[in-house]
Amino acid sequence: MKEIYDCDLGCPVQNTLQFISGKWKSVILYHIFKNDVLRFSELQAKLPYVSKRMLAKQLSELEADGILDKRVYPVIPVKTEYRVTKLGSSLYPVIEAMAIWGTHYTQMVK
Amino acid sequence: MKEIYDCDLGCPVQNTLQFISGKWKSVILYHIFKNDVLRFSELQAKLPYVSKRMLAKQLSELEADGILDKRVYPVIPVKTEYRVTKLGSSLYPVIEAMAIWGTHYTQMVK
DNA sequence: CTGAATCCACGTCGATACTG
């Protein structure tokens, strides 16, 4: 989890970007918001253009930042689940605003 | 209340990210929203940690994407102004959500 | 199944110098 001294960069938008500026983090959060809980392989299926390596990396960063909660079930084969933490759920309005804009305005430009 | 998944076509968040995923684009937009119009040197002053090269590049991309309007006044020395287009102004809720979260989070950890 | 580790091509970015 980031400490306060790392967090306040003098611009509220930039403070937020620290947590979601990873190339795919917002999209990952979008899908987890939509499904509540997702396994690694389910995220892979929903983000086919993201390599396994990058997906794992972004998930690990989101977990380290306290945005995602990762649960590992020691069965064989291993099963992991990702869901948002309380902090992560507070990002819902941000992701929602992106989703709304993407839904309504993207056709305008391309 | 309208849910963000009602008009789900693929991934709307990713569509939005194509326009604002640049490392500093959201912060640039935040400052222009706040000030309505900003010159290049004013943006430089507000983003001292961004190199001139990167600032110019991000501004150029935002302009090419129809988010920003750039006006050049052929005086000496040259004077340029950046403001949001109509499309750019539609991104206000997204930037606002980021600013709100960043502000709330900063207050939370203090 | 869920990753971590390694290699390597590629892109990004800062610094500097230059132009109109």
Added chain:
DNA sequence: CAGTATCGACGTGGATTCAG
């Protein structure tokens, strides 16, 4: 003042392999 051009260091990300 507002950029562009060039270069080199650095980071990113894909492919592959390995491990628990």
